[in-house]
Amino acid sequence: MELKEPRFTLDQVILDDKIVEELQYVIKFEQVRDKVYNKWGLSKIEKSPKQALNFWGDSGTGKTMTAEALANVIGKKIILASYADIESKYHGDGPKNARYLFEFAAENDAVLFIDEADSLLSCRINATQGAEQAANSLxxxxxxxxxxxxxxxxxxxNLASNYDKAFVTRIKSIHFEKPNQExxxxxxxxxxFDEDIYLPFDANNPINVEKLSSIDDICGRDIKNAVIKTAVKTAINRxxxxxxxxxxxxxxEIVESNNKVTGELSATEKKEIGEKIQRQIRKKEKRKYRRRKV
Ligand SMILES: Nc1ncnc2c1ncn2[C@@H]1O[C@H](COP(=O)(O)OP(=O)(O)OP(=O)(O)O)[C@@H](O)[C@H]1O
Ligand SMILES: [Mg+2]
Structure with a gap:
């Protein structure tokens, strides 16, 4: 767990309009918080005006980055914590750790980010009685x-399903999807090409971004890794x-290695299998046709 200055700004994050709209609301809420709760007195009906969000979605789609960018816009530090900072094998320590984390965030007036929170928010099934009790008290x-x-x-x-109802009604879920072509x-x-990036491109052979963006089923992290890896290779090769x-x-290469890890087929493999199936279908149909003729 660490308390730090956010490393990203909102203009670095590329997100679909729906998420941007949700984030704008979160930011504007902070701007009018004082007016609504203090000046207009709504603190009478809500003593602790909070914004609780759940960023859910595939790995590498910008959840952590967006949390930092959000903290940055509203001028707060961020505490990057994870489920591992809260969970404990010692009975009673889990709830204590959770309390400490929230108090630490309040004392520092920081945005609190809790990563890998699936098991915190979900209903537990098939747990032993002791584990179930510990999870419930946490x-x-x-x-x-x-x-x-x-x-x-x-x-x-990373998971969407099976959240405990008590959380669903209190936390606003925002879905981070893998980016579409746009x-x-x-x-x-x-x-x-962002400001302050000076990669060596050949003016006579400009990069065809449209073509690059047609490669699908990748996330922002894959694109970032591809840019860095290519730059490093270029530098090493001089x-x-x-x-x-x-x-x-x-x-x-990155897509292929992702697929290997997840056990998915690569685009080439998919194409080859598709063609094989097509060939077999055509063969079968030919045979049928011949039989009918006889
Ligand atoms: N939507 C995005 N816009 C801009 N850059 C992105 C985006 N998504 C990912 N990236 C790049 O990939 C990096 C990793 O993203 P990030 O750590 O925020 O993903 P994550 O959703 O938190 O993944 P995980 O679930 O594995 O924690 C970022 O630091 C950034 O460089
Ligand atoms: Mg993350």
């Missing part, structure tokens, strides 16, 4: 802390320019 404490908290708390999870184009542009082909090769 969840109850978490609810108490969320209720008492007057700042911004952001949970991050967003991939913006990501490539941002990560290759090449003069980064070429289109270099970027395409690296991102394709």
């Amino acid at each position: 969840r109850s404490e978490l609810l108490i802390q969320i209720e008492k908290f007057s700042g911004i708390v952001i949970f991050a999870t 967003l991939r184009r913006k990501l490539w542009e941002k990560l290759l 090449d003069v320019f980064i070429l289109q082909k270099n970027l395409e090769d690296t991102i394709n």
Whole structure:
């Protein structure tokens, strides 16, 4: 767990309009917080005006980055914590850790980010009685802390399902999806050509961002890794320019290795299998046709 200055600004994050709109609301809420709760007196009906969010979605889609960017816009530090900072094998320590974390955030007037929160927010099934009890007391404490908290708390999870009802009604879920082609184009542009980035491109062979962004099923982290890896290779090889082909090769390598890890088929493998099936269908149909003729 660490308390730190956010490392990202909102203009570095590429997100779909729906998320941007949700984030704008969170930011504007902070701007009018004093007016609504203090001047207009709504603190009478809500003692701890809070914003509790759950950023959920695939890995590498910008959840942590967005949390930092959000803290940055509203001028607060961020506490980057994770489920591992709260969980404890010692009975009673889990709730204590949760309390400490929220108090620490309140004392520092910081945005609280709790990563890998799936098991904190979900209903537990198939747990042993002891584990179930420990999980329940941690969840109850978490609810108490969320209720008492007057700042911004952001949970991050990769799974969507099975959240405990008590949390669903208190926490606003925001879905981070893998970027579509339009967003991939913006990501490539941002990560290759942003202000203060001086990658060596050949003016006679400009990078075709449109073509790069047609490579799909990747996340922002993949694009970032592809840019860095290509730049490093270029520097090591002492090449003069980064070429289109270099970027395409690296991102394709990343896609292949992602697929290996997840057990998914690569685009080429999918195509090959598709063609094989088509050939077999055609063969079968031919045979049927011949039989009918006989
Ligand atoms: N939407 C995005 N806009 C801009 N950059 C992005 C985006 N998504 C990912 N990136 C790049 O990828 C990096 C990793 O993203 P981040 O750590 O925020 O992903 P995450 O959703 O928190 O992943 P995980 O679930 O694995 O924690 C960022 O630091 C950034 O460079
Ligand atoms: Mg993260």
